[in-house]
Amino acid sequence: MQNNDEILSEFILEAREILDLLDAEFIRLEKLPDDKKLIGNIFRALHTLKGSSGFFAFKRLEKISHAGESLLGMIRDGQISLDPEKVDRLLETVDVLRIIIEGIEKSHSEPTGNDQVLIGQLQFLAKIQAVSDGQISQKIDSIPLLTENEASIDSAIPFEPSTAISDKSYDISTPVKVNLDALDRLMNLTSEMVLARNRLLPFANGSKDLNFSQTVRSIDLLTLELQERMMKMRMQPISYVWSKFSRLVRDLSRECNKQINLIQLGSETELDRALLDAIRDPLIHILRNSIDHSIETPEERKSKGKSEVGSIQLSAFHQNGMVVIEIVDDGAGINYERVRSRAIERRLVDSVEAEGLTNDALIELIFLPGFSTKDHISSLSGRGVGMDVVKNKIISIGGSIELTSESNIGTTIRLKIPLTLAIIPALLVGLEEQTFAIPENRILELARLIKKNNETPFEDFYGTPVYRLRENLIPVLYLNNELKLDQLSDSKSASINMVVVQSDEVKFGIIVDAILNIQDVVVKPLGPLLNNLPKYAGATILGSGRISLILDVDGIAVESGLAGRIRANPIHPVAIPMETLEEEVSMLLFELNGLSRIALPLECIEHILMLNATQFQENGDKEAIYYKDLFMHAVRLQDYVSGCNSSSHSEQTVFPALTCNLNHKTYALIVKQVHDIIQVPKKMHELSSPQRGIQGCIIYKNDVINILDLEEVIAMHNAHDSSTSYPRVIDIQGVLD
């Protein structure tokens, strides 16, 4: 019995895969009705399903798939042609099959039901055209009429075992199905292995036995590889979620009488399986919105001078260790005036306030709970559960969502999703005897505050400690107070360690005893017993085997009352008239060979990396860097900027690199040394004669600081310009594209 169950569950799994495949293939078939190979595929898939149903004596499955198969057989043989009605019927067949399979999964036996109507329709479709088409009337006789009589089944199918079998035999590496639970367990064991390895390493380092340390070294490498492979095994291509969408879009667009073409780009992009499951519903919701609200009916589109067929483009790609998913439609876009009036109607803002809102601010309103602009409630969307749910879901998995829309051009929604949640970089901090971890993506900066004359560096804001961080007041929390540990006396040490973090709503400082190091930690949940502690995001096991709690910055902000308090009464006034006179920007100050003061706006820079010489790899006549799954073009700035000694590639062994994104490419700008982040006026001085790679200059503390012209440098880099002379004309637009 056990064995039977196993075979049955395998059958169900296989059947589901076949049905998914059929869904996708039918949609493709509709577009390419003459693709014989495609029809052959579908035919074989349905045939396999029929065969296995016969084995289990699932009569309904067998009969329906048989009827579908016969229709397909005739389409394949060119006896009848495929039209939307047939596709509809065939898809309906797939749906019924799916319902039956689900029934089998629940009860382990075939649910009862009457499929005569569907089977009749399929048979009718198989006959009608053959009859109406005089040219092939000869063939009618040769096609045995289908009856419900079991006996006729075998003779009626154009059965081709030879092709079915030969196709299979080419498929040598059949993937093995492993359930997610088993994978998780393996994952856990692997992280244990990593920890055991960590304990082993100090012995090897202290040992004089060469053999021993070599063995440990190889264990070390193997463990590392094992860990990486394990992480990869959890990854699945995004097509796992997307494959269902063609059917969804087809059905929904039919329902609203719209014509929509779904384009999928980058469906091979891989994401952690748990994340894939988490983004499915938000994506479906976004697609529904696009179909229902954004894409216009063919008539409307025609009158606007657009193609009658609307298009929705899904694309996914990697960027800076995140996966970016874009949903772009070419529909009507967001009607900002409607959003405004709707927001007033729903009392989300008052009418005076609403008038002053910019388009960006209006988009923010769409993400508020209970917002929906569709006047009537359709079956597709407009139930008031809307974009706020989508946004919350995306944020809960550590992602972000952006929406831009232009009237009559379309709407673009951009989701940024982390690759995995299992391992995150975190800063370890010490407090009393314990170690806590703070997720790195929440940390803005670390500050070590020296106490002068034993006085606290904080100011008292009516009982609340605050700190002046570059003229901005940020509230300060003592971690030991927040966690209700023993009161730590301020005077113990001469300096105070502060971690400046950004929560959802506020920026604040957390005071800790010690700042230890940043490392990748494996996040483990605290489990149901400790689930109600919002201050923790989980826990991790450190190399020593000790457990360290991971702090949840948002949770701490809310628990401390900071998030609520700030919202009610912001510490930073929206505009300080004195300071707005001169708008300031943050610049990163760095040094190149021969040019000691050059700066780049901080907003252009994604990361600062330290690279050693071995990480540079040849890439044609250029250099490239492959760092943490990210391919970057290496740009040695000194080769492109006036006033640098480009010749001397110096004996420097470690190169700081500033990574930046331009036109979907990632560049690593190699500099000699990074100095500081400075606040400078936005307005810069033009250079009297243009200098290669320099945009202009600013004065900072009586020094002249050059501002790098990033676009020009990248353009020169891409223009295969190896000479050092300044090119007279650079068609920047042309080169950048």
Add this chain to the structure above:
Amino acid sequence: MNISYLTFFIGKNQFCIPAERVLEMNRNTDYTSVPGAPAAIKGILNLRGQLIVAFDMSSLLGLEGSRKLSEAVSIIVDVDSSPISLLVDGVGDILSLGADTFERPPNNFPLHIRNAVIGAHKLADSLLVVIDPNLLIQYLTGKVEISTPVDPLFISP
């Protein structure tokens, strides 16, 4: 039919739990305390890569424990197929006891431990109180709201 019980001590008091629920016993009591957690939760332990919650039985049962932490024993118990650790002063014998010696707690039983105690066995010279780890967790999760199981990779916002 007799049931096997593992007996353990908190100070001088003897208790027992059904032995079939016990997964293992060890002296790994190097817990990490979780500030803000209920008082009975001493912290979390690393059991071969799995995080398990360690309960301080003395505080749970409202008794004065005599132990120094280094002398405590951690009994790993299976509750709803996820292990928890009960920190006790020491363990005693495994006893096989039948239903004939079992009594339910009287009505005036102290409230704070009624939720963890299902009854007692009348031994020759004393009463052996039976703790049910399941009841214990239900009692705790009544206060500590239990929610749907979270995906191990899911960090709650």
